Amino acid sequence: MSSIIFYSDENQALIATDTLATEPDGNPLLFASKAIHLPHLDTVIAGTGQGGFASQWAMQVNDRMVLSGIDNLDFHTPKGLRDLWKKYCIEYQIAEGSTTTVYQFGYCHEKGKMIVTAYRSTNNFESEPRPYGLAAKPECTFPEGDYEIPKVFIEMMNEQREIQSNKPKDEQIHIGGVINVLHLTETGCSSYTLHRFHDYETHKNQLFTNHAKECQL
Numbered sequence: 001m002s003s004i005i006f007y008s009d010e011n012q013a014l015i016a017t018d019t020l021a022t023e024p025d026g027n028p029l030l031f032a033s034k035a036i037h038l039p040h041l042d043t044v045i046a047g048t049g050q051g052g053f054a055s056q057w058a059m060q061v062n063d064r065m066v067l068s069g070i071d072n073l074d075f076h077t078p079k080g081l082r083d084l085w086k087k088y089c090i091e092y093q094i095a096e097g098s099t100t101t102v103y104q105f106g107y108c109h110e111k112g113k114m115i116v117t118a119y120r121s122t123n124n125f126e127s128e129p130r131p132y133g134l135a136a137k138p139e140c141t142f143p144e145g146d147y148e149i150p151k152v153f154i155e156m157m158n159e160q161r162e163i164q165s166n167k168p169k170d171e172q173i174h175i176g177g178v179i180n181v182l183h184l185t186e187t188g189c190s191s192y193t194l195h196r197f198h199d200y201e202t203h204k205n206q207l208f209t210n211h212a213k214e215c216q217l
Contacts, residue, residue, distance in 0.1 A: 002034055003160050004048050004103065005136040005153045006071070010113040013105040013184045015044055016153040016194060019177030020203060021051050026169065028203045028210070031177045037189045038062055042107045043070050044182050044189065048137050049121070053088055057081060057102055062063050070115045074127055077104065077117075081125040090131025103130075104150030107186050113186070139163060140175050154195045161197070171200045176203050 006015045017034040035046035036058035045061065047054025060080065067073050081102060086096065104118045116130040134142060134152075140159045143152050157179055164172045179195040 002048055002051070002116070002173070003138065003157050004034070004046055005156050006046075006103070006105070006116075007134050007139075007149050008114055008116045008130070009107065009132045010012050011185060013044065013114050013116060013182075014150050014153075015046055015103075015105060015182045016150060016157065017046060018157065018197075019174045019180060020174060024133055024176045025142065026172060026174050028176075028206045030207060031204075033180060035180065037182055037184050039189065041069060041073060042109070042184070042186075042189075043073060044105040044184050045102065046105075047100060047102045048097060050088070050092075050094060053085070053100045053203075054102045056088065057084055060084065069090075069110070071106050071110070073104065073106065074115070074117055077102075077119055078125045078127055079141065081119050085121060085125070104202070105184055107184065109186070116198075136160070150183075153179060153181070156176070157195075158197075160172060 003018045004015065006013060012217060015035050015209060019031045019033065021029045021032045023029050023127055035044055036055060037044050038058065045054055045058040057080070061073065065076065099121045101121070104117050106115050108115050118128045118130055119125040120128065138160055140156045140163065157175060161175045176197050177200060178193050178197065181192055181194045183190045
């Protein structure tokens with residue numbers, strides 16, 4: 001699993017994700033982009049839960065579907081995710097009871113506003129329109145009063161890391177690497193690195209050490 005924190009209003013969506021992917025036991029596996037921008041649809045697809053599932057869906061949308069925008073994508077998404085989830089669970093031997101959630105952010109030019117929708121495996125991937133504002137997963141404290149976007153994402157994600165570190169090891173969600181932000185508007189999408197966690201270099205060294213050992217086998 002991973003962290004996602006996002007803010008949205010009618011004109012924009014800012015999506016922040018970490019980049020650390022781990023083995024089931026929590027050991028670093030690789031760094032990865034967990035939110036994918038599809039410029040031809042003015043859409044960003046991101047996810048939490050099973051690593052790589054949202055990315056596979058984004059590639060399927062990009063490579064195999066004829067679509068006219070975020071509303072058209074939403075129409076096809078529930079069935080598409082259900083079919084992909086069945087294949088994904090078989091291919092990767094996903095344990096029964098495992099869950100995943102896919103988020104789609106897209107600017108709808110016909111309606112003149114940003115659309116944000118969640119699709120949860122626990123709800124059979126039904127389309128769940130999201131209200132505007134701030135959202136985060138896993139749990140953390142939400143700021144009160146005025147707050148600065150995207151600066152507040154750093155505070156929130158660091159708190160997520162702290163909360164997870166105090167849980168039993170087999171229940172932890174591992175968050176790390178850097179915080180990547182995608183800023184989606186009517187005119188396009190920009191991406192940038194917002195923050196690098198203090199243990200980034202440690203994780204990077206572990207990744208390359210593990211990779212070197214595998215290459216020697």
